[in-house]
Amino acid sequence: MWIFNFKARWNFVFSRVISPDKKEQIEEVKNIFSAYLEGKDLRKTTERFLILEEIYLRTDHFEAEFLYTDIRKKNFNISRATVYNTLELLVSCDLIKKHQFGKNLGQYEKSYGYKQHDHIICVDCKKVVEFCDPRIQQIKSMMGELLNFKITHHSLNMYGICGSCQKKRELEANIKKEAEKQTV
Ligand SMILES: [Zn+2]
Numbered sequence: 001m002w003i004f005n006f007k008a009r010w011n012f013v014f015s016r017v018i019s020p021d022k023k024e025q026i027e028e029v030k031n032i033f034s035a036y037l038e039g040k041d042l043r044k045t046t047e048r049f050l051i052l053e054e055i056y057l058r059t060d061h062f063e064a065e066f067l068y069t070d071i072r073k074k075n076f077n078i079s080r081a082t083v084y085n086t087l088e089l090l091v092s093c094d095l096i097k098k099h100q101f102g103k104n105l106g107q108y109e110k111s112y113g114y115k116q117h118d119h120i121i122c123v124d125c126k127k128v129v130e131f132c133d134p135r136i137q138q139i140k141s142m143m144g145e146l147l148n149f150k151i152t153h154h155s156l157n158m159y160g161i162c163g164s165c166q167k168k169r170e171l172e173a174n175i176k177k178e179a180e181k182q183t184v
């Protein structure tokens with residue numbers, strides 16, 4: 001029985017072992033969110049803060065539905081609607097970012113205290129990899145100057161096929177070739 005529950009338990013244990021730095025950051029974002037909700041005359045519900053904490057404990061890019069499923073797995077009784085509208089609120093107060101990685105792939109990530117970065121997305125498995133290249137900063141200031149723009153932000157997504165998907169494609173192509181040989 002314990003083995004079957006291992007994953008759920010591990011999630012639970014993992015989420016409760018929080019480093020002091022992380023704890024501090026979570027307190028900071030909670031304060032920002034609290035001030036935002038107060039300013040908008042919105043209710044400061046436990047659910048909203050719990051969702052924020054769950055997001056800041058993650059290190060990935062995630063879809064709204066994944067977050068909802070993860071929260072349910074941890075036995076927190078929060079509705080899908082609450083998860084979705086809290087995400088919208090967190091985007092509005094700049095605590096999370098929403099990316100559109102491809103047509104049907106809206107993904108979120110935390111943004112407070114997080115370094116500027118860009119993304120490469122695998123078109124096969126949808127894996128998202130982050131990268132940071134100072135040359136992009138140079139392009140921003142150069143283009144801003146050249147075209148007389150005050151650049152406020154940018155978005156750069158690159159798409160391609162990751163290493164393991166390249167191998168998978170090769171393998172599939174070989175299998176197809178072999179099959180074709182045998183039918184001739
Ligand atoms: Zn891939």
Ligand SMILES: [Zn+2]
Nearest residue numbers: 061109117130
């Ligand atoms: Zn990212």
